[in-house]
């Protein structure tokens with residue numbers, strides 16, 4: 526995407542917002558649909574994808590290595606289609622890993638970057654995209670239009686799926702909320718935002734396959750770990766540890782719910 530396209534996007538977003546303000550009755554979901562329609566030839570997440578690709582191919586860290594030998598599940602260096610099969614069990618770590626925890630493994634083992642350094646600020650700040658988030662955007666982009674095919678075969682995969690499924694309906698916290706409190710009913714909203722019903726196949730597929738996503742309201746591309754982190758906040762739960770077993774188990778449950786759909790991200794959100 527070139528600079529004039531970017532200017533076009535910014536203008537279109539500004540116009541769409543002011544148009545909606547005047548029209549009054551245009552809902553947020555209609556506005557988002559308009560944005561998508563108008564900028565369908567380019568999503569600002571494209572820039573993050575490029576940044577991620579550059580990071581992937583650039584030698585760095587104490588070992589001065591690239592990530593080009595990183596095994597995302599389909600063999601060392603295979604990026605194409607890898608995201609559509611994650612999370613999965615990895616023999617070397619003996620763990621079920623989602624994309625971000627696997628990137629963490631590759632960055633620590635191949636490049637020698639200390640884990641604490643990467644996880645100190647895993648989510649982008651208001652102004653700066655984090656490296657791990659850009660890397661994730663690059664990897665997911667290589668699964669665009671690939672059918673989601675997350676397997677639950679290995680005993681550890683089965684365990685992660687079951688834990689994720691139970692967590693989804695587990696009520697706790699000051700308001701006694703579960704994920705399912707907000708995400709198990711169709712056609713409901715909170716403050717104009719449509720809430721996907723993850724027990725509905727179509728809803729689950731379109732929600733999961735649209736993340737990571739560029740958030741228009743924040744001007745940054747957000748990863749799936751970020752999405753979960755933000756929903757822990759919605760749930761009034763304590764902040765989860767980045768790439769923890771709990772967040773990977775939830776991701777496993779949600780990813781399996783999306784099986785059969787073509788991966789459509791990186792997405793574009795309000």
Ligand code: HEC
Pocket residue numbers: 693702703704705706707708715718719720721731732733735752753756757759760775779794795
């Ligand atoms: C109090 C209500 C509430 C709870 C509880 C909640 N969420 Fe959410 N969730 C939301 C809202 C609101 C959005 C839309 C946010 C936005 O657009 O900014 C959302 C969006 C999402 C999305 C992205 C959907 C899309 O189509 O983009 C996912 C995935 C998600 N939630 C998963 C979860 C999980 C997993 C849990 C439990 C850990 C959870 N949520 C708990 C309110 C909630």
